[in-house]
Ligand SMILES: Nc1ncnc2c1ncn2[C@@H]1O[C@H](COP(=O)(O)OP(=O)(O)OP(=O)(O)O)[C@@H](O)[C@H]1O
């Protein structure tokens with residue numbers, strides 16, 4: 001069947017370098033109409049770079065680029081768009097200050113004969129499109145006010161329904177809950193029937209195997225494998241991705257996992273009756289030294305708000321916090337940090353300085369410990385180098401601007417920031433989002449190390465795997481309330497999903 | 501500029517020359533403008549490129565330079581301070597108000613010893629800066645609006661102090677620093693140079709300076725890093741007011757009189773110097789080095805236009821056009837840089 005169709009898009013011998021760094025080396029890539037093509041590879045392997053070439057974002061590269069058999073060279077993303085190519089970028093690229101409807105129609109709002117935007121029509125059509133995708137939201141609300149997962153869904157919907165012949169999704173599911181992922185897959189399958197060619201990048205290999213027809217594996221800027229999904233397995237793909245024995249990383253968490261008995265070490269954080277407007281109701285729990293507390297729930301269940309309250313970014317309406325027995329009401333994030341609390345939020349954009357070098361990004365939160373008045377750049381670099389090595393951040397150049405790292409490597413920098421002088425309480429939101437299997441494993445090991453050092457760690461995630469792989473005790477948050485605690489009992493992905 | 505040094509090193513290691521130049525556009529463009537303007541005026545008028553005239557230019561930009569030091573901090577944080585000229589004015593008037601005036605000056609003032617007068621004047625501008633800071637950080641009024649109000653408040657205090665009159669005397673030290681010279685170099689140039697150098701050292705080598713850049717680069721990220729963003733913003737507003745105050749006191753001595761609306765042109769000039777120099781209006785990029793180039797561009801332009809024969813009304817228009825061009829480059833440079841990093 002594959003042989004009958006001719007590729008809609010064909011790349012031959014694509015090489016792309018950013019100055020000295022070769023991001024892609026002689027990559028061939030073909031895309032057939034009506035196929036879902038999965039793309040996997042380690043952080044920094046070159047997946048996003050290749051897709052950005054296809055979408056006309058990177059315009060300088062060598063190699064041949066054919067569409068419908070015709071040699072083409074895009075000069076801009078607009079060219080790619082007119083050729084029927086649409087892409088959801090790994091980093092959200094929505095306009096937070098515009099309305100939902102404007103975002104859905106970004107760049108081609110319906111206008112009347114005078115060139116005025118037809119607001120009512122736009123709102124209605126945007127609402128209909130989103131409803132088709134199962135999103136229930138007021139099209140006239142400001143996009144930036146919505147939770148990040150919903151923003152991501154809206155961007156996906158915009159691209160899927162833009163009428164493009166080639167749709168590229170770069171890690172689209174990272175902020176979605178399982179039912180939303182299901183809905184996305186159903187839509188992808190429908191588009192495939194209509195003949196759309198789809199590229200799907202993800203670090204969730206099960207998802208890739210489930211939804212795609214073909215899988216291509218990248219490693220170090222090269223394409224190392226391309227097979228039919230039906231003819232491969234998770235283990236084989238991981239092996240191709242990272243080379244070493246991938247089987248150890250192949251944990252699916254579908255079987256029961258036994259949680260340990262509750263720890264009786266000292267209480268680091270005590271939360272009592274915390275509430276926040278419509279987001280949180282009567283939240284009470286404790287986090288103990290040397291324990292990883294997982295908080296699981298679907299997107300929008302209040303995790304984000306809870307983490308912000310713990311770090312002094314949001315003020316609760318009611319309830320109390322106590323760190324090591326001392327009641328605290330954080331006036332600012334600086335106060336929270338002084339009290340020994342650290343937070344890694346789920347959105348990299350919010351916590352990294354893209355125009356600054358890696359080492360400044362890492363040293364920023366500990367600057368006051370290494371220098372009183374004058375900066376000590378040499379020491380900052382040393383500290384950063386150690387973290388870059390420990391977390392295997394690529395490329396290992398601490399002087400590089402952060403914006404030049406791949407998405408997953410940026411995520412590692414966000415974590416690295418808090419590891420030099422560990423806090424008493426570390427709050428991690430989606431700590432493994434966007435990381436490849438190897439890096440996820442590294443994070444798991446790092447968190448275990450920190451736990452062994454006696455830190456209290458709270459991991460908030462919408463991915464059951466993340467919580468299951470890290471937590472000693474698990475709380476389930478549902479629509480702003482804690483509904484279930486798992487401790488000293490068997491737990492599995494299904495049990496968690498059921499409780500949420 | 502250490503920050504651009506590291507950018508340079510990284511740029512050469514990992515990118516080609518073209519993207520590197522593109523990312524450095526904000527530093528290169530003002531410099532080229534300066535060279536172009538200097539060359540143009542040197543050819544157009546024989547009296548322009550002389551040592552004497554260089555001295556004139558330096559003296560002419562000194563007060564602007566002192567005020568622009570603090571403003572650079574503010575703009576690096578992606579805020580703005582519109583009260584700088586008014587605060588300069590009121591501080592200059594205050595220091596005269598607390599000084600014994602000649603008998604023909606008809607102001608009901610309070611003569612104090614020189615040191616006390618200076619101290620009170622500095623306290624006044626610091627206090628006004630603090631009000632700006634509290635309005636911005638505690639109440640949450642955008643700096644544009646808050647300092648617009650402060651502009652009026654400071655002008656009001658000035659009016660109340662001098663009541664339409666002119667005062668002439670300021671404490672001896674201020675007179676020397678404002679209008680004296682040391683071995684042929686005007687003291688006011690020396691003070692401006694020291695303050696610019698000091699500002700540069702603070703921004704480049706201190707923790708506070710780093711925080712200023714980080715807050716300007718991404719305020720949200722600074723907060724998530726546990727920085728006390730409000731404290732930094734507040735400090736920056738106070739620094740700006742104090743620099744303005746110092747500029748105002750020396751300016752009054754330099755002009756030889758203290759009166760209402762004396763500093764009005766310094767608002768636009770100082771903002772222009774910072775922005776023309778290439779410090780990003782979006783914060784996080786630029787520095788005192790840029791401000792110095794901007795000061796020279798402005799100084800050469802103002803001074804050079806006096807050396808060539810042009811309609812003096814046309815000069816105003818020309819200055820406006822140059823400022824517009826600089827703003828276009830400023831915004832454009834930001835975009836190019838974002839593209840280079842992308
Ligand atoms: N604008 C840029 N400037 C310099 N280097 C870049 C730039 N964009 C990407 N790179 C480099 O190119 C390589 C490939 O990056 P890419 O973003 O394609 O990785 P990826 O496979 O998408 O990884 P991830 O899973 O982490 O998103 C990395 O080494 C990265 O540092």
Ligand SMILES: [Mg+2]
Nearest residue numbers: 048090406407
């Ligand atoms: Mg990527």
